[in-house]
Amino acid sequence: MPKFHFNLIDTSIVSDHGERDLLDETVAQIEAIKLARSLRTSRPHLVGRNCSISVVDEMGKKVCRIPIDDI
DSSP, rough: OOOEEEEEESSEEEEEEEEESSSHHHHHHHHHHHHHHHHHHHHHGGTTTEEEEEEEETOOOOOEEEEEEGG
């Protein structure tokens, strides 16, 4: 299974949210949405600060960027 890297970012990486072995890019996008929703609830101070969850695959290819504000 491919590995996907999840990071909380604003204009740079704010925090690393780990690496996960997932079936494909679609599953990685779903996990990024779940993480963004979770962070929006658990860290409300991030709302309005242009923070996003960035997902890249093990080769460094951008998979998606999920804005915390839009979830």
